[in-house]
Amino acid sequence: MACILKRKTIVVIGFAVAFLVVIIARLTNEVNFPLMLSCFGQSSVQWMPFSYTQKRHLRAHYGYLNVKNQEPLQLECDLCAIISNSGQMTEQKVGSEIDQASCIWRMNNAPTKGYEEDVGKRTTIRVVSHTSVPLLLKNADYFFKETNSTIYVIWGPFRNMRKDGSGIVYNMLKKTVDSYPEAKIYVTTEKRMSYCDEIFKKETGKDRLQGSLMTS
Numbered sequence: 584m585a586c587i588l589k590r591k592t593i594v595v596i597g598f599a600v601a602f603l604v605v606i607i608a609r610l611t612n613e614v615n616f617p618l619m620l621s622c623f624g625q626s627s628v629q630w631m632p633f634s635y636t637q638k639r640h641l642r643a644h645y646g647y648l649n650v651k652n653q654e655p656l657q658l659e660c661d662l663c664a665i666i667s668n669s670g671q672m673t674e675q676k677v678g679s680e681i682d683q684a685s686c687i688w689r690m691n692n693a694p695t696k697g698y699e700e701d702v703g704k705r706t707t708i709r710v711v712s713h714t715s716v717p718l719l720l721k722n723a724d725y726f727f728k729e730t731n732s733t734i735y736v737i738w739g740p741f742r743n744m745r746k747d748g749s750g751i752v753y754n755m756l757k758k759t760v761d762s763y764p765e766a767k768i769y770v771t772t773e774k775r776m777s778y779c780d781e782i783f784k785k786e787t788g789k790d791r792l793q794g795s796l797m798t799s
């Protein structure tokens with residue numbers, strides 16, 4: 584129970600920070616999302632009044648490999664909307680604004696169905712913690728069939744993600760792509776995971792590997 588409360592607090596604080604960033608972004612029209620985007624090799628992102636008619640060139644991101652064919656993730660974003668999975672997103676009524684971004688990022692299994700007015704309906708990419716994979720699988724038809732254009736990037740500790748047959752999360756994902764050949768599921772490489780842990784430590788002062796602190 585204490586753990587759940589703690590996580591809720593973290594999510595709420597996370598939302599407050601994200602919201603502040605969005606406000607600042609809207610004031611300055613330009614912003615960096617250093618933590619998450621540098622993890623994805625996007626050095627900076629322009630937050631522009633919405634227009635994404637220009638042709639996008641996909642870029643390969645070698646820290647993220649497709650579970651089915653081991654190909655790197657191809658992604659290029661002009662304008663990102665990073666949507667918190669906090670309950671505070673309800674009643675925000677920013678759905679149509681979010682849906683105009685060229686890349687829409689969501690966390691774990693954060694729902695859109697029924698909340699479109701507040702959080703939008705498009706999802707380009709879901710960043711999913713290894714602990715949330717079973718939650719996606721509970722609703723696999725929705726995530727991997729109905730919304731098969733969404734890219735899933737799964738992160739987790741090497742012991743769960745290893746590909747030699749003993750990584751329990753990797754095994755689940757492997758089974759999933761066998762059942763849903765259209766599903767675009769990527770895993771974070773061990774090297775990329777260390778890099779992101781390092782950034783997390785630098786920006787928060789906390790060692791994700793030592794504490795029980797979990798973020799999405």
Ligand SMILES: *[C@@H]1O[C@H](CO)[C@@H](O)[C@H](O)[C@H]1NC(C)=O
Pocket residue numbers: 727728729730731732765
């Ligand atoms: C992919 O999603 C679209 C839209 O929901 C659906 O019409 C199509 O059947 C899906 N494809 C597969 C192979 O599930």
